[in-house]
Amino acid sequence: xxAITGGGTGGHLAIAxxxxxxxxxxxxxxxxxxxxxxxxxxxxxxxxxxxxxxxxNSSGVVNKRGLGRLKSLINILSLSFKCKQIFNxxxxxxxxxxxxxxxxxxxxxxxxxxxxxxxxEQNAVIGxxxxxxxxxxxxxxxxxxxxxxxxxxxxxxxxxxxVRENLKTILFLGGSQGANFINSLAVNLAKxxxxxxxxxIHQCGQKEYEIICKKYxxxxxxxxxxxxxxxxxxxxxxxxxxxxxxxASTIWELCANGLPTLFIxxxxxxxxxxxxxxxFLQDQDAGMIIEQNKIDKDSLINIIYSINLKxxxxxxxxxxxxxxxxxxxxxxxx
Numbered sequence: 001x002x003a004i005t006g007g008g009t010g011g012h013l014a015i016a017x018x019x020x021x022x023x024x025x026x027x028x029x030x031x032x033x034x035x036x037x038x039x040x041x042x043x044x045x046x047x048x049x050x051x052x053x054x055x056x057n058s059s060g061v062v063n064k065r066g067l068g069r070l071k072s073l074i075n076i077l078s079l080s081f082k083c084k085q086i087f088n089x090x091x092x093x094x095x096x097x098x099x100x101x102x103x104x105x106x107x108x109x110x111x112x113x114x115x116x117x118x119x120x121e122q123n124a125v126i127g128x129x130x131x132x133x134x135x136x137x138x139x140x141x142x143x144x145x146x147x148x149x150x151x152x153x154x155x156x157x158x159x160x161x162x163v164r165e166n167l168k169t170i171l172f173l174g175g176s177q178g179a180n181f182i183n184s185l186a187v188n189l190a191k192x193x194x195x196x197x198x199x200x201i202h203q204c205g206q207k208e209y210e211i212i213c214k215k216y217x218x219x220x221x222x223x224x225x226x227x228x229x230x231x232x233x234x235x236x237x238x239x240x241x242x243x244x245x246x247x248a249s250t251i252w253e254l255c256a257n258g259l260p261t262l263f264i265x266x267x268x269x270x271x272x273x274x275x276x277x278x279x280f281l282q283d284q285d286a287g288m289i290i291e292q293n294k295i296d297k298d299s300l301i302n303i304i305y306s307i308n309l310k311x312x313x314x315x316x317x318x319x320x321x322x323x324x325x326x327x328x329x330x331x332x333x334x
Contacts, residue, residue: 006103008038018152035102083109122248124276151252152325160237171239246274260312
């Protein structure tokens with residue numbers, strides 16, 4: 001039995017799902033150990049992907065200070081002992097961590113109780129937990145650091161990919177929770193895009209959905225607005241260009257789909273990792289970055305209308321292999 005641990009955000013959980021599906025396809029059973037906070041329950045509670053799921057009362061340590069940090073550390077240690085019971089119940093011999101604070105109890109538990117630990121790092125800047133755990137891990141997998149492994153992306157993003165050539169539709173993508181800055185930017189650009197015959201698809205998050213719909217109505221622009229979709233690849237497929245945040249899974253899903261993107265990294269992400277995620281693509285002429293505080297509407301419009309879609313689209317497709325999860329699991333089981 002293999003335990004997969006980690007989560008908190010969709011980026012971590014998408015990797016957990018990819019690994020579980022790959023292991024299931026080989027007849028290998030898995031359990032999931034996550035947190036009762038974050039998005040872990042939403043993704044995997046009552047899921048048939050795992051044989052069992054556990055949501056522990058864990059919390060982050062990095063953003064806490066003083067007594068709060070000490071309490072979190074003591075809690076993680078206590079939960080690591082609980083993970084020993086979970087390991088024994090299911091006969092777990094191997095733990096795969098996908099990062100995030102949700103991973104701490106089971107990852108430390110793996111070290112304490114003699115289980116093999118493997119780590120997948122999603123971002124171009126290694127998270128603090130993974131920096132601590134890396135020396136104790138049997139394997140460390142990344143798409144940014146040597147030896148590089150192709151990022152595990154759901155096959156549906158490859159199935160719907162195409163090479164873009166002409167700008168007919170633009171997608172604004174703010175992630176599962178939406179992004180206030182990108183929402184406002186989309187509305188500000190909408191009139192110009194509409195007047196130039198560019199259709200707008202806008203994923204805005206549930207929180208601002210009604211507000212954004214009303215704003216488009218007020219300016220007289222017909223835009224296809226939706227809060228979030230589990231079939232985001234279908235919206236990507238219809239778009240020729242995208243403006244997006246730069247979360248780890250998002251940039252590689254866009255890459256797999258071949259969708260040229262202007263990235264506006266979330267400036268408050270830990271260690272500014274979104275900027276470095278996008279810079280990895282920009283350095284290979286496969287993406288563009290504008291920092292949030294440096295955006296000028298006129299220059300942004302010029303970028304949108306002058307970009308060589310075909311070149312970037314082809315470059316993106318060449319950077320990722322669809323067997324990312326398979327290759328990593330092969331290495332772990334070797």
